[in-house]
Amino acid sequence: NAGVTQTPKFQVLKTGQSMTLQCAQDMNHEYMSWYRQDPGMGLRLIHYSVGAGITDQGEVPNGYNVSRSTTEDFPLRLLSAAPSQTSVYFCASSTPASGFYEQYFGPGTRLTVT
Amino acid sequence: GDSVTQMEGPVTLSEEAFLTINCTYTATGYPSLFWYVQYPGEGLQLLLKATKADDKGSNKGFEATYRKETTSFHLEKGSVQVSDSAVYFCALIPNRDDKIIFGKGTRLHILP
Numbered sequence: 001n002a003g004v005t006q007t008p009k010f011q012v013l014k015t016g017q018s019m020t021l022q023c024a025q026d027m028n029h030e031y032m033s034w035y036r037q038d039p040g041m042g043l044r045l046i047h048y049s050v051g052a053g054i055t056d057q058g059e060v061p062n063g064y065n066v067s068r069s070t071t072e073d074f075p076l077r078l079l080s081a082a083p084s085q086t087s088v089y090f091c092a093s094s095t096p097a098s099g100f101y102e103q104y105f106g107p108g109t110r111l112t113v114t
Numbered sequence: 115g116d117s118v119t120q121m122e123g124p125v126t127l128s129e130e131a132f133l134t135i136n137c138t139y140t141a142t143g144y145p146s147l148f149w150y151v152q153y154p155g156e157g158l159q160l161l162l163k164a165t166k167a168d169d170k171g172s173n174k175g176f177e178a179t180y181r182k183e184t185t186s187f188h189l190e191k192g193s194v195q196v197s198d199s200a201v202y203f204c205a206l207i208p209n210r211d212d213k214i215i216f217g218k219g220t221r222l223h224i225l226p
Contacts, residue, residue: 041218102163103158
């Protein structure tokens with residue numbers, strides 16, 4: 001049982017490049033979320049999903065796209081990276097009963113945009 | 115709007131010292147309150163929670179009591195260990211179907 005996994009661990013992009021951050025969980029959790037963590041800012045919710053085929057925006061969705069075609073995977077896409085998207089990105093999952101009350105977090109992806 | 119304010123770090127203590135990390139909140143209604151911990155190089159883990167006033171959450175020797183009269187949820191531990199070195203986040207969920215709101219985090223260093 002690997003829990004929540006994220007790839008890659010580190011990534012450097014140039015401004016304007018695109019990439020996808022991968023997130024997968026093997027706990028059969030229906031809820032999945034993406035957060036970004038910036039110094040002095042805590043964690044902020046980007047997008048979330050309550051099940052396959054259902055996604056919604058969080059607090060800071062601009063510049064990011066998501067889709068949820070399977071229960072296990074919830075990729076985060078940056079279509080045109082900007083320096084302001086330099087951050088550490090965390091994926092989390094939970095059950096419908098727990099919702100945001102008890103989330104399991106992945107180890108994070110550290111992204112630098114130059 | 116709803117928010118969480120926690121003490122700025124870093125907090126540096128010697129092993130076996132008493133720990134308090136302050137957290138106060140602003141929320142309409144009756145929020146649920148949480149402490150998450152992030153060890154170096156890892157994701158966040160739920161440490162403890164309280165869902166109604168006067169509840170006490172506890173785990174791994176850490177405790178926090180939901181004080182509605184002072185809108186606080188301070189994290190305490192009687193005797194810290196080097197392994198407690200981490201970043202601690204206070205968080206709240208304003209109402210049952212709302213999203214979670216995190217504080218900015220407090221970095222804790224424990225010296226042997």
